């Protein structure tokens with residue numbers, strides 16, 4: 083299998099960490115969605131990361147589908163997602179919150195990259211920040227409710243831990259955002275990020291230079 087995308091994409095990172103935990107080997111092509119747009123588009127018409135090319139040539143273009151494919155391969159009882167019931171819904175709820183926050187963070191970053199500074203919409207940026215912070219508040223509550231447990235759902239690491247850690251770390255670097263108002267979330271993320279599998283699939287976010295009249299996009 084080939085995983086396309088750099089690890090400063092938290093969506094890509096999340097898939098890579100799941101593959102490593104499942105013991106599924108893959109070739110990593112650390113292509114940039116900026117510099118390598120045309121190369122990525124040869125596999126994925128959206129030109130996005132992650133892109134996963136399966137051994138038979140089928141291409142998956144959405145990280146949720148990639149994780150679903152990997153879980154299916156891992157089989158019942160081994161998947162990083164609880165199979166059923168309240169545990170599954172809890173994991174999905176946390177993943178949805180973390181994903182919603184990162185989707186908004188990406189919009190904030192894209193506004194900075196593609197729109198000249200003087201045309202930034204403060205109203206839009208502030209709305210996105212409010213949404214990000216609302217999600218972090220809920221995630222912090224969920225982490226605080228699990229103090230004394232290693233993981234957010236049940237007794238083992240799930241996609242919820244991976245998503246919350248990868249997406250929050252990205253928010254922290256890309257917006258950037260100090261996690262001081264959300265100490266339980268920060269503690270959970272720091273604990274995950276200290277694990278070898280997280281450290282092995284990490285590169286720091288390279289902050290884009292904001293555009294301006296002087297440096298047009």
Ligand SMILES: N[C@@H](CCC(=O)N[C@@H](CS)C(=O)NCC(=O)O)C(=O)O
Pocket residue numbers: 090091092093115129130131132143144145146188
């Ligand atoms: N919903 C997609 C989001 C993927 C995504 O937004 N990836 C970013 C990189 S972090 C990207 O490719 N951005 C470039 C673009 O959308 O043009 C997924 O989960 O796979």
